[in-house]
Amino acid sequence: MASPSQRVIAEEEAQFQLLQWRYGIVGHSEALRRAMRLLLQVAPTELTVLITGETGTGKELFARALHGLSPRRRFAFVSLNCAAIPETLLESELFGHVRGAFTGATTDRQGFFEVAHRGTLFLDEIGDMPLSTQAKVLRVLETGEFSPLGSSEVRRVDVRIVAATNRDLEAAVRQGAFRQDLYYRLNTVRIHLPSLRERPEDIPLLVEYFASRVCERLGIEFEGIAPEALNMLQQQPWHGNVRELRNFVETLVTLERGAYITPEIVQQYLSQLQPASVERPLEYEPVPTERAIVMLGRERSGGGALASFDTTLLYRVLLDMRSELSELRRALQAFLPLLYGLQESVEQLRQEGVGQRGEESVIPIRGEADFRLEDMERRLIIAALKHFGGNRRQAARALGISERTLYRKLAQYGLGDIL
The missing domain is CATH 3.40.50.300 (P-loop containing nucleotide triphosphate hydrolases)
Incomplete structure (x- = not known):
């Protein structure tokens, strides 16, 4: 007893x-x-x-x-x-x-x-x-x-x-x-x-927790991580604390799906981290373009698997490639239906008259319709706010932008009273 x-x-x-x-x-x-x-x-x-x-x-x-x-x-x-x-x-x-x-x-x-x-x-x-x-x-x-x-x-x-x-x-x-x-x-x-620096012994548990969540959400497998690789993560300062570690693990597991995570793989991603004290010029976290396109190709070849891919990641890819129109055309062809949550077909969007010709940011897709990034951004913001019941903090997090940026976008698009 x-x-x-x-x-x-x-x-x-x-x-x-x-x-x-x-x-x-x-x-x-x-x-x-x-x-x-x-x-x-x-x-x-x-x-x-x-x-x-x-x-x-x-x-x-x-x-x-x-x-x-x-x-x-x-x-x-x-x-x-x-x-x-x-x-x-x-x-x-x-x-x-x-x-x-x-x-x-x-x-x-x-x-x-x-x-x-x-x-x-x-x-x-x-x-x-x-x-x-x-x-x-x-x-x-x-x-x-x-x-x-x-x-x-x-x-x-x-x-x-x-x-x-x-x-x-x-x-x-x-x-x-x-x-x-x-x-x-x-x-x-x-x-x-x-801070995470004060409890490095929790990092293995956090890695397992975040990896299992992203695998469940995307329907992918996680083959595990080498003890030496975990030790490398425990040595990191993680100035952004648990939030930074979560973003790191989600990116790592998503882009290296099906792989056993070795110290070499971890080092590759750690080298891309920027100190939290450094102000980044972009509002959206960048994703390596060449890796993102490879992942888009894998998802597309996998048929229905594309529907489960992380739309936040794809949106960030889209914005990071904004100045490279040729790359953007190829990427949009692969994941534009997903970007709209598969709720509306391309034909429905065309009938709604999204986008106007003659503008620099208009990008033809398969000759069916014209789309402006501003229209897609506005639709994504509306969809995120509706999904989270008007919770702007959660919507901003899902979109990968700061709340201050979200409020500016709401004012820009006249969405202050959407919900």
């Missing part, structure tokens, strides 16, 4: 397994487990939680787990990246607006606080929130009251706030960039997430 201490350990292990299975929080290092224990303790409460840690450490995963393990789980979890939204739009996103509140406000619109009523509002990168907005958020935290833009009506909401930041908020308070009273309200419970 198990002793009380053994039962406690077994129960804790079961809870950790639940966090991995349901929320993707993977690892057995003590640094991560400290954060997981605190998560499990505060999730059932109404306490405001501040999650700190470097970019890519999994702050949103923890926020979702806090919501999913709380009594509020039957209601909405709403996520907002404060750094991704222009200052002029942030208050409208948070508090909503009434018709006529500003130019372009043609209808009333609920803000995220109202959408999250009785649920959880996750304010990511809250350290980037303007001081003027901080004061209004503090009012909601203290009284549960706010007024939409353009209205004097006072509305009440019942929302649990989970905030996250990769900044030193205490330093920001000293510098006058963050309100001290708001900081104290948010910092009721702090969960600090360790």
